[in-house]
Amino acid sequence: MGRRKRKIGNEGGTVVDGSLSSCGADNGEVILDGCVDNRSVEPQPCFTTKKQAARRTSMRRANVNTPSSSTELICVLGNTEGYDSPTSVTTRRQVHRRTSMRQLNTHFKDKQLHFHRCCENGRVSLPQFQEPPLLLKQLLDSRYFTDNIRAYNQMFSMTSYGAKTDDTIDDGRSPYVFKVFGQIYHWIGSMCPQQGVPPRFLQLYIYETDHEFENRMSHFGGQYFNRLCSLVVSQLIELLDTHNELVKLFRIARDKCRDSEVPTFCVRLFSVSGSRQHALPTSDAIGAIVFDSGPRATTDYDVIVEPRGEVPRCINKLHPMYMSPQFPLMFFYGEPGFHLGLMLRDVPGSPAGRERKMTMNMYYNYQIHDRLGVYSLMLRMGRLFQQYVVMVYCSIELNRMDYIRHKQKDIRNEYLSGLYDAIDRGDQTGANVGSRTILPASFTDGPRYMYSHYLDALAICRVYENPQFFITFTCNVKWPEIARFLQPYTLLTPSDRADVVTRVFHLRVGEFVAFLKEEQPLVYSEESSMRSSFRSERIDDYISAELPDPRTDLVGYAVIYATMMHGPCGLAKSSAPCMELSDCSKKFPKLYNSKTYFDADGRAHYRRRNTGIYATRSGVKLDNSYIVHYNLLLCLTFYAHINVEFCGWTMLIKYLFKYISKGTDRVAARITRPVGNTDAQQSQVPKAIDEIQNFIDARFICPHEACWRIFNFPIHHREPAV
Template sequence: MPLQYPLLFLHGESGWSPDMHLRVAPSNKDTKLSINMYYSYLLHDRFNVYTLLLNGGRLFQQFVVDAYVCIEQSRLDYYRKNQNTFRNEFLQGIHDAIQQGDLEGQSIGKRMILPSSFVGGPRYMYKHYLDALAICRVHGNPQYFITFTCNVKWPEIQRYMSKYPSLRPEDRPDSIARVFQIKAKSLIAFLKTKRPFGEVAADLYTIEFQKRGLPHCHLLFWVTEACKIRSAAEVDNYISAEIPDPEREPDLYMVVSDLMIHGPCGLVRPDSPCMSDGSCSKKYVVPYNQTLSLHFMAHINVEYCGWSLLIKYLFKYISKGADRIRYKVHKAVNAPDDTQNAQPYIDEIQNFVDGRFICPHEASWRILNFPIHYRNPLVQVLSVHLENMQNVTFKDNDQLDNVLENSYAKQTTLTEWLRNNQIDATGRHLRYVDYLLQDKWDLSAKVWIQRASNKTPAIGRLIYVHPSSGERFFLRMLLNHQRGCQSFKSIKTVHGDPVQRTVLHVKSWAYLKTIKNGPMHSMRLQYGPLPPNCTHYSPICFCTVTYQIP
């Protein structure tokens, strides 16, 4: 980096190196200095110390982007280089491999791609979308949707930038990131303490970054039942779309006229569709809350979520990630017969990089390790697997016999829930997803322990299973209804009668009705491929019913 920016590093200072170590290492932590630590250190201003880097203007913006690109690329390289180090395979697959004579871990397993642990990746964003749906399952539809945009005219930013008269606020994205992170946390605290919309039951937000704009926060929150809006007239008590009286409310008028009016148009954008005869023909006001606008002096768009059909759209909107597009132009080649049926190679890491865009504000936010997602209450993901089909992690050189004998590796939230119901009857009235009301999951020991605090418990969410997974998909549906199960056999027991296949339970009449009345292509999308002899009105070929469904 110093060689790429000689104007910022006049003396040829050395950049980050893997050999760097911390002088005072934290307890129980590695002493190595990561690349993230190094660039985070450079972005901090020191008292009475002039730093040429922080005064670089637009060149500093480019430096921040390049610095975070190095950080993110090193993380992606780790996932790429370590895909084959750890193999992930079903426990039953290990038994099958031993019976076939395969004793080494490298002989079985599946390829690992960009996982959900990578912050900002597609799987990461989809995981948070499912977490939002889990909160919606418990608390119902959210009541309010807020978009909170950073304001460079905040006194905190103006006071700091007054020390650098030659710089503009956008030349210090690190300072903007710090202030907006404080403001976002302050907004959540304000909603919970001052209660401008009532008592908050749950909330979640996502930080997004525009290409040439300022960072903004998309916030969804739920209020308690007593504070919900009952009629259309009550909306005016919380949301307004009018220009205030400049004489009666001068402060609110200044905020609304400067930050909440439709734009840009006028002289700034004369070709805007709203322009007519040289002036704006709309002049509408973005919906706002008076209390929030006066307190935060920023663009805060407040919308009431009154249409339940848009709920999934809202959740997808706040977890969509950065705007990106990727396309590929290639020439069709007549492949030999033996390669026509070959599976295409999908590189999720490269696909992510090809559509990636990083602005200075996002780079500063991520270098400073500020979170891009927040939710309350927490969501605990619960595993779903068939008997002896849980995922286990092992290395290439591990002996498979040792993997099978390791009981700790085979423990999951599902197996321990069944074991707890065998020895403790206090939680047998709860479903699998509701078990967190009484116990909490200890990840280090892989056991359920009884809750000892009065804090809001986490919300359970069954891990997503695609309908084409077959038995595992229907087992997941059974777990949404069964209570107090003590074994996998009891999960498949309905009204005291064991069923032959998992597909026979959980509102089977709904699936039979869908098969009978719905189009066949819809069924293939929902439940996977159907038998070839299955006609439009023959649900019996899908499953054999052995008992009367209530």
């Protein structure tokens, strides 16, 4: 057979899986430019122009035969004896990149910039939030307040939220992450509690306000056994009474309750503007006091707060007061949120006849963007901002599902066009036909969506054969773009600004895919068209599981140590996040291998020799047995945890789509007949299958995924198109 070239990552349709967690170098001991405080090696931005890409390619080809071409040093190397911590180095590649970035800045200096992702090219325009009081700004500059901001917000929240929160991941061993699964509800109770029940949430603003401070503190352990500061609580009570319009409305209701001559009334929160007919005027336009003798006509989403009631009421996600009562510290003035009356602006160049209604996604996408010269209280809330973006995305997702639920007749006509189609899709009896609630393939991240893309991936493999490499690209929160943005916010961590991390990672994923296509770091030639001709010795040219020698490649040693080294774990650190039942869940440390080989199942075991090269982390010496397999060129270019696996088997595609869509493991069971009853012909009521509810119960949401979806970033890409 003649020689031929095969490209992995171009025609073969490489699928890149990106995760939004920090790389495993949080406690690394790498020194950057002589500054020990940074504890990381500065990554340089990738090139974006064709001229720069061509220049970089020519430099790499010119130095391809030089063993240390990627680490040609300009400064003098320090002592590397013992390899405990790499010294500060600057490569010619880094200098070249910095020069190119200055050229890019000069190029775009006089260009007119256009913004379309945040405001739809100016069609979305919302009033700016009023600047918060000075005291609240001072509180946000306190580490104690920001660490407990969710507790303070919960203390003053007027509504309760029903959701299943996963707190097991916040055990102190990793950055804080707010994570929920299932459906989220916002509940609002009555103005007064039942007999013998202490007041909660909204009731604290109306009932027994003479003891309001004690009542609030009692829900958090009492006045003297509480981690919350009594002075801060008192100050927040005063601030909310002065500035929050919702609080003012409920204080008016309190005064009416104390007046024995006032007839029975309720509080009505408007769902649209201009709904104040036949209502007692108040100081704001968001709600009113409505008497029993007056008209009680309401719109579909109005919230009525009764004097007393046993069951709380659920606030519709389309109500403008859906978020403000839940986040009183974030919406400090009681500002209304999204509602159906919002419209887009007419701007020059917009298509004629285009729909002018503002969607919920447009509204929240505009809201969580930074703007020059505007003080955004929301984006400084840290952990509370994490909770907010999760609830925002859940609202957007549920709004889309409501539309799908109301269009089931049209969807069933498409999916269940015949009886045989119904049987193929799981309806085994005629009584079940038409009773299933379908989540169509057009819904992103749904089971049918994943399955359709899985079939497309198989079609690509039929034409271009199976992919050889499986790449996992993990976001590094120490990238300079993220660090530079967070410099003015001294108390915020990258996990507190999931929006910034998500936007930077989206840019890097695009650069990463472009790099695979243009630079072709995973291209090989083989002697035969058969897959078996790819010998194990060839894998070492693309995948490594060893620390580079710092005497010849100091930069490679520093980057791999900071991004691709696992641990310490096991007996050296039993509290490591990877530990499960006293063993490492990732099976580290690995066994040494003198060469790369394939086992009986076709899995590759990479060369991992005991070279005597090690690095020290947290006082523990880590050698090649703790290295995650990598490609050196990719790690040097993007300074991130990039795991590269050789996997030339068909089940890779199925594993990929299971991996990116996996959620909570669930088991469903149903008793079909009573125990002891052998009558198989007993009549049974068929249970309708609700695919929408099954999806909601199984999925979980974290801040980074929520921001990714709010920004409408794609979760899947395939090339070529099927």
